[in-house]
Amino acid sequence: MSTSGQPQFRYTQTPSKVLHLRNLPWECIEEELIELCKPFGKIVNTKCNVGANRNQAFVEFADLNQAINMVTYYASSSEPAQVRGKTVYIQYSNRHEIVNNKGPGDVPGNVLLVTIEGVEAGDVSIDVIHLVFSAFGFVHKIATFEKAAEHVGSCHLRISYSAHTDLNIKFQSHRSRDYTNPYLPVNPTAIEGFAQPAVGPDGKKKELESNVLLASIENMQYAVTVDVLHTVFSAFGTVQKIAIFEKNGGTQALIQYPDVTTAAVAKDALEGHCIYDGGYCKLHLSYSRHTDLNVKAYSDKSRDYTIPESGLLAMQQAPGVPAAATVWQNPQASPMFPGSEFAGGGAMPAQSSAGRVPSWDPNMQAGRPTFVSVPRTFPGQTYALSSVQAYASASTPGGSSPLVQSGQISSTMSPLGVSQPVHQPNMRPGGSLPPGQSPYYVTKVSRTWVRSHTSQ
C-alpha cells in the first residue's frame, strides 16, 4: 500500500447501496439484473451495458443493508452469482447513487410521446399522424393534446417514450382515435375538426367561438404595444397571453383569455372601438382558431402572463381551477381529456395544468346561474385607471388616452365609472346589463391589475 493508486481494487471499500457488477454477458438486460438482485431487496435503479465491453452494470438498492446482504451472501456462497451461465462479480460501487442520465422519456415503452413543433394546433391532422406512424406497424391508439411550447420553429417531430402503456380513448374524434375498437362512440362535433363552422340550434351557421381573440388594428397612428393591449383587454378578464404580428401590411394581435366566455364579452365590448381617441387604432375583433398561443414569455411583441414569476404569485391565482380549462372552453373540443390523463413521461409538468390556466371564475364559465366566488373589495381598481392614463401620457401625443373617450368603453373606464363599484355578484351571466356597465369590467380590471402588477 505504499502506492496510492488503485484504491478501488481493495475489498475494503466502504459499503454502498450501489453495487458494481462485472463479467456480465453483454446481452444482459435490466430484467436479468433485477432477477439476480431482487432476492436481497428493493431495486430502485439500474444501469446496464456499461463499459467498453458493455459487460458491466450497476444496481442500486433502496437500502444499504440490502446491498450488504447481497455482497456478503455471494462472498461466502459456493454458488457464484450468475447471469446466462456467466459468473458475475459483485462489489460495492464507489458511488452512492446511480445518476440516471436518462429522463423518463428514455425508458422504452410501447407508447410514444410525439411533440410536433412549429405548427399550429390542428395543422397536422390525426390522420397524418396515423399515416406516418403506421409505416412502422399497427397503430393502436392516438391521443393528441396541446401544450404550450417554449419556442416556435419549423415543423419537427420530437419523439420520446411515454410512461403510459395504454391510452384511455373515450371517443373517436379529431383529437383521439382508437383503431382497435370499432365500436367506440364517435364524438360528432369533434370529428369534423375545429376548422368547421358550428351550426347553432336555429340551423344558422354561427361563428366558432374561441378563448383567443384576433384583433386587427386599423389606422394605427400610434404604437400599440403589448402593454397597451394588456391594459385594454384586461378590462374583461385575465389576459393569459398576447402576441402582436404583422399581416398583409397591417398589425394584428392575438389575445388569449382563459375561457370563451370572457373572450366573447371582450369581443362584443371592444369590436369597432378605438384604442385612442380620434379614430386611431380601431379594433376589429374575431375569434382566433387558436386555443393556446405559443409565445415568448417576454418580448416586445409577445407576453405570457401565465408564467408565474414567483411561487407566491402562483399561489395567488384562483384555486379550484379545472384541470384542463381548454376542454370546456372550446365547444368543439372533445370532452375526453381530463387534464393529466395523457400527461405521462414528463409531457406536461404539473404546473402546466393548474398553474397555466388560471381561470378565476369557473362557476360562471360552467354556465351556472349563481356565483360562488365571494364578492370583495378591489383595492386595485383605481390603479387600473391610472395605468390607462399612464399610457395616455406615455405613448400618445396630446393626451389622448386609450379607450377613454370612445362611447361605451369610456364610461366604464372613466374615473366615475371605476370608482363606483358596480359589481353585482349575483347577476346571471348573459343577463342584461346597464348600458356601459359590465360587472366583468370593473371587477376584472382591478383583479387583473393586482395580479399583473404584483408580479413586477
Next chain:
DNA sequence: AGCACA
C-alpha cells in the same frame, strides 16, 4: 473481471 454519465 476492476466503476457509468455530462
